[in-house]
Amino acid sequence: MLTHLTLINFALAEHLAIDIDKGFNVLTGETGAGKSLLLDALSACLGERTDTNYVRYGSDKADVTASFSYQDSSPEALWLKEHELDDESREIHLRRVIFATGRSKAWINGRPSSLSELKEIGRLLVQLYSQHSQQQLLEPPYPRRWIDLYSNFYAPAQDVRQAYNAWQKSIRQHQAALDAQATRKQRIDTLELQLEELSDVVQIDYQEIEQEFDRLSHHEAIMQDCVYSLNGLDEAEQNINQEIGSIIRRLESHAGRSELLAQIHTSLLNAQSEIEDATSSLRHFMDRQSFDPERMEELNASLEIFHRLARKYRTQPELLKQEFETWQAELEQLHQLEDPETLAEQVNLSHEAFLAAAQHLDQIRREAAIPLAKQLTDQVKQLALPEAFFEFKFEALDEPSSEGLSNIQLLFTANKGMPAQPLAKVASGGELSRIALVMQVMNAEKTEAEVLVFDEIDVGISGGTAEIVGRLLGDLGQHVQILCITHQAQVAAQADQHLLVQKRQTDPASSTIYELDEDLRIQELARMTGGVEISETTLQHARQLRQLKFQHA
Known part of the structure; x- marks a missing residue:
């Protein structure tokens, strides 16, 4: 149930705080007084679209809050629990701040929330009916939807x-499956031929044989450079290993005299160890090398096959294995296609x-x-x-x-x-x-919402018809909370709470809303039926309208 609305710098409202009763509530007022103020503010709190016109002239933002009470087992209680927004107060506070720049922010029970979340909880709390709802009756799907809604x-x-x-x-x-069936057999045959052609090639690592062929192609140059390197490292009369050993011995005698010289001595020892390991590895590499013309021809033949197939299938030689795996997966899928008859x-x-x-x-x-x-x-x-x-x-x-x-x-x-x-x-x-x-x-x-809002839906009726509409809404108000904007005194007379909207010619203009006691209700009903000049006759008529409310009850 809607319990309270607070409007700060919202449209014509500078600062309004309104308590809403249970049952049937009406809002009345002269044209232009701002009767839609509460409904616009409520809609903003429910996540509906807003614009900068809602920000009071001269202010940088509008701030509205709607408070609701709820029962433990209600849909909104379950929603709050699911979103970890419930508390012991059994209250829901929906707040919306609209900035003059056009953006807005929203909160649910004090936690920043999205507009979609506001709309979700809003649909559980409030159902809005406007004077334009009659146009829905003319839409072809409406009768079907109405039967389904009313009959659950x-x-x-x-x-x-x-x-x-x-x-x-x-x-x-x-x-x-039918479309695929027409080309399935042909595609399977093509894939099987392609896979057969590549089956032997993909067993070979292209990058490995390419590297081996390149090494054999440069065998003589590699061996010449290796001999030169080994000679400089260890076999020449003045080689690197001997020179670095001499340097280490000279610095060793002074390492205890300087921490920095000790560090340099240690670094040179490590370097000597690395050079000795590299020299040993180089000898081992040279011992294993031999030029094999037959192996080179074999590698060259394999590379030619790779390049020929790569040109045929318009890819790179190193990607042939990837293509092979792709075709294999496609072939498996084609074999697994469901039979059209089964489908x-x-x-x-x-x-x-x-x-x-x-x-x-x-x-x-x-x-x-x-x-x-x-x-x-x-x-x-x-x-x-x-x-x-x-x-x-x-x-x-x-x-x-x-x-x-x-x-x-x-x-x-x-x-x-x-x-x-x-x-x-x-x-x-x-x-x-x-x-x-x-x-x-x-x-x-039939709605699950506990708050029903009717925005001037009684347009086009008057007299006894309006009185019956008021009774219908009054009876409905025994089960749910109703908030209704009306121009009809016969409807307003049936309400449990009567809120009056008045415009004040401040600078800038502002609107105020307050609850009417019984005497003021009679005055407002008389105004609604008799116009500006209120006579004893219109007052008496207003009293009779109120008596009809109690007689009907």
């Missing part, structure tokens, strides 16, 4: 969508599963449509449409869809003896607004 057919409708998607997926898989059977099975789910959904929709149309007829008749009649028309679709087997139309007539026709063809604007109002109230009875 979400689960079977979801089953149908999933079964339809599974059926379509199996059709695509079958078609892909065709899967298409049939998934189609049967879809038809079973869709037929069940179609049947329960048809069964629910009859009493639902009667209930809608009875409710609308009260709104100055005594001859109203509704029925749902089911027409089989040419092709089944993810929404079922039938197109559903809402048919209506307001005149006795006239056949019901599609709503969009025969309903006037006034009739449409009343029908939309009843359908929204009926839907609201």
Whole structure:
């Protein structure tokens, strides 16, 4: 339940703090006073889009907070627990700060949150109905959605969508197998030939044989340089090993006299050890080397094969093994392709599963449509449409869809003896607004949200019809919290709490909202019915409207 709203520098509100009661709450005020202020602020807290117009003139930011109470087992309680945002207070605080630069920030129970998170929790808390909702009635999917929502057919409708998607997926898989079947045999033959041609070559390491061939090609130069190096290191009359040994002996006698000379002596000892190891390795390398013309010819032949195949398959010689592995994997996949006949059977099975789910959904929709149309007829008749009649028309679709087997139309007539026709063809604007109002109230009875917001949905009605609308909302307010903007005194008179919005000509202008006591409620109802000049007659009428509220209760 919405318990409190705080608005700071939000549009016309400089600083407002409003407590909201349970039950049926109305907001009234003169045109331009800012009646939508609370709803705009609430929408901002629920993650809806905002703009810089919400920031009060002369301010750098607007700050709004909405507080809600909740029960332990409610959907919002589970959501908070899942997101680790619950606390012992059993309260939800949604805060939104909108900056004059256009960006905004959001918090849930004091923790920075994203707008998507605000929207998630907002959908669990509040359901909004606007005066433009009647346009939804004219959209083709609306009757189907309305039946599903009111009759709680979400689960079977979801089953149908999933079964339809599974059926379509199996059709695509079958078609892909058929397409692949046409070229599969030819591609398998090609891959097998390619793999056979490379099977021996990929057993050889190209880089190793290329390096060995290069070494044999430069054998004479390598040996000449090795002999020269070995001579300089160890075999010449004045070689490096002898010279470094002499240097080490000369420094050794002075190592104890200087720490730095000791370090140099140690480094030279290490270098001597490294040079001796290198000399030994060089001798070992030279002993193992021999020039083999036959081996060189063999390597050259292998390299020619690599280069020929690389040109043939338009790749680099060292990448032939990678190509071989790629072809091998493709061949395995082609061998594992499902048989089109097996997939065709899967298409049939998934189609049967879809038809079973869709037929069940179609049947329960048809069964629910009859009493639902009667209930809608009875409710609308009260709104100055005594001859109203509704029925749902089911027409089989040419092709089944993810929404079922039938197109559903809402048919209506307001005149006795006239056949019901599609709503969009025969309903006037006034009739449409009343029908939309009843359908929204009926839907609201089924929603899980604990707060319902009605934004001037009573436009186009007056008199006794408005009084009945007020009673409908008042009855609904016994089960959920309602926040309603209205211009109708008959609707406002039925409310449990009456909030008045007034504009003050400060600089800049500002709006204030406050709760009315019973005497002030009579004054406001009189203004709504009688205009600027309030007479005793309008006051008496206002008192009578309030008495009707208590008599109905």
